[in-house]
Amino acid sequence: xxxxxxxxxxxxxxxxxxxxxxxxxxxxxxxxxxxxxxxxxxxxxxxxxxxxxxxxxxxxxxxxxxxxxxxxxxxxxxxxxxxxxxxxxxxxxxxxxxxxxxxxxxxxxxxxxxxxxxxxxxxxxxxxxxxxxxxxxxxxxxxxxxxxxxxxxxxxxxxxxxxxxxxxxxxxxxxxxxxxxxxxxxxxxxxxxxxxxxxxxxxxxxxxxxxxxxxxxxxxxxxxxxxxxxxxxxxxxxxxxxxxxxxxxxxxxxxxxxxxxxxxxxxxxxxxxxxxxxxxxxxxxxxxxxxxxxxxxxxxxxxxxxxxxxxxxxxxxxxxxxxxxxxxxxxxxxxxxxxxxxxxxxxxxxxxxxxxxxxxxxxxxxxxxx
Numbered sequence: 001x002x003x004x005x006x007x008x009x010x011x012x013x014x015x016x017x018x019x020x021x022x023x024x025x026x027x028x029x030x031x032x033x034x035x036x037x038x039x040x041x042x043x044x045x046x047x048x049x050x051x052x053x054x055x056x057x058x059x060x061x062x063x064x065x066x067x068x069x070x071x072x073x074x075x076x077x078x079x080x081x082x083x084x085x086x087x088x089x090x091x092x093x094x095x096x097x098x099x100x101x102x103x104x105x106x107x108x109x110x111x112x113x114x115x116x117x118x119x120x121x122x123x124x125x126x127x128x129x130x131x132x133x134x135x136x137x138x139x140x141x142x143x144x145x146x147x148x149x150x151x152x153x154x155x156x157x158x159x160x161x162x163x164x165x166x167x168x169x170x171x172x173x174x175x176x177x178x179x180x181x182x183x184x185x186x187x188x189x190x191x192x193x194x195x196x197x198x199x200x201x202x203x204x205x206x207x208x209x210x211x212x213x214x215x216x217x218x219x220x221x222x223x224x225x226x227x228x229x230x231x232x233x234x235x236x237x238x239x240x241x242x243x244x245x246x247x248x249x250x251x252x253x254x255x256x257x258x259x260x261x262x263x264x265x266x267x268x269x270x271x272x273x274x275x276x277x278x279x280x281x282x283x284x285x286x287x288x289x290x291x292x293x294x295x296x297x298x299x300x301x302x303x304x305x306x307x308x309x310x311x312x313x314x315x316x317x318x319x320x321x322x323x324x325x326x327x328x329x330x331x332x333x334x335x336x337x338x339x340x341x342x343x344x345x346x347x348x349x350x351x352x353x354x355x356x357x358x359x360x361x362x363x364x365x366x367x368x369x370x
Contacts, residue, residue, distance in 0.1 A: 005033045006043050010093050010100065047096070090170050093222035094200040098250055101197035106253050110246055111261055113201065115269075116194025117144045117242050118243050122345050124148030124271060125276045128182055134279040135266065140248075140255045145241035150211030153230065167199045167207060191294060195242075199223050201251075202244040211238050259285070266290050271299035272345045296328040299340070309334040327357065 007029065012027050021040060028036045043190045094101055102109040102116070114135070121144065124130035132150035137143075150296050153163035170193060200223035206217045215233035219226045248253040259282050266278050267290055274295035283289045292298045310331040318325040341348040348354075 001033075001045075005039075007044055007097070007100070008046055009047065010034065010097055034106070053058050071226050088166065091195065091200045094197050094223070095250065098197070098201055101193065102201070107258060107261070110251050110255060110257060111246075111265060113194075113198040113246065114142055114144070114257065115265060116198055117142075117244075117267060118266070119345065120195060121146035121148060121240070122273055125273050126344065130276070132277045132279065134281070135262075136281045137257055137262070137283055139283070142257070143241065143242065143243040145239060147239045148185060151207065151209040151216075151240050152211075153209055153216035155213075161218075163209060163218050164205065167195055167205070167218065167220065168223060168225065170196060176194070196223075198244060201247055204246045205244040206242070206336045208241040208243075210234075210240075213292055252335055257282075263288070263290070267302075269345065270298075271296055272342055291350065296326055299335055300330050301338070304332050307334060309333075325353075333341060 007025065008031060009027065012024065021044075025035045025040055028040075073199045098109065102112045102369060104112075112253075118133060121130055121133040125133075125148075129248065130146050133144065135142070135144055151163055151166060153161065199220050202220070203222065204256050205220040205223075209216045209218075210233050213233060213235040214230055216228070216230045218228045228282060230271055248255050261284065263272040263280060266280055270276065270290045270292045272295070274292050276291065278290040279287060280290060295314050297313050310333060312327055313330045315328045316325075317324065319325075339354060341351060341354055343351070343353070
């Protein structure tokens with residue numbers, strides 16, 4: 001129960017603006033957890049959370065700094081270390097419990113980090129702003145570059161750097177507005193949590209963004225900003241390039257990607273992004289161009305490769321009020337159903353889209369049979 005409660009505390013702090021211990025207590029109470037003062041205090045100590053003293057004696061776990069104010073010092077009350085709130089809380093939570101963000105700390109988690117970065121390029125593709133992404137593996141270092149619009153940079157309203165916020169602070173993202181008319185109408189995520197997690201779990205993480213005749217370069221180490229600069233650049237060039245080295249103290253089983261697993265993942269993403277070009281350069285292997293012109297129709301043919309198919313590929317798609325659905329299916333002579341489900345290129349194991357499909361398919365077959 002303690003582990004489950006502490007895991008929930010981290011989720012609450014990561015997803016909500018909790019400024020006082022009383023707020024945290026109320027959140028836990030609503031979820032049915034033991035919320036005595038002694039229990040909460042012990043959890044805070046065991047999790048190593050940062051306590052920020054305020055004038056009224058409360059505890060501020062996060063505090064937005066007003067423009068022009070002097071940056072306060074934030075102290076880890078259990079170690080006495082002075083930390084910057086810009087990265088400390090989010091980074092500590094991610095590095096302490098990486099499984100909450102990338103699933104695991106093994107080869108699958110490492111592959112998930114790559115997918116999180118590539119997914120940002122696919123979000124640009126889904127919104128008509130990117131046609132190519134290049135994935136390069138050099139030893140243990142991973143580089144992902146695209147020809148999208150470039151990650152926004154410049155000063156935020158509070159005087160901080162927008163590019164730095166995007167890769168360090170949770171709840172910073174600009175992919176949607178209230179009616180979907182600007183920014184991203186389609187995206188695998190709104191706040192870029194995956195990119196922030198990858199940054200926090202990397203020994204070195206460098207972002208280069210080119211847009212509007214300028215180039216911004218930010219370098220991080222284990223989620224903490226090391227350097228940042230902007231300079232003039234060719235106005236005709238645009239895109240984002242991320243180069244990172246996973247932290248071997250987190251991924252203790254190794255930080256070297258498996259070629260077959262990476263290629264399989266990129267091929268799957270190509271099926272979900274018809275017309276987009278993926279260039280894969282894996283160490284000394286020849287560069288490979290991975291693309292699909294027919295999307296999930298090619299995916300179905302691949303899944304049924306070496307199987308005895310009973311029908312041709314059935315394909316249909318529909319768009320209504322910015323909501324699009326694509327479907328491809330084919331019968332073979334095996335006895336096991338295989339469903340591949342995706343929402344904005346993110347894989348799912350179940351959902352209302354599968355329930356709706358099964359219901360509609362059953363009704364259609366019954367009506368035809370009658």
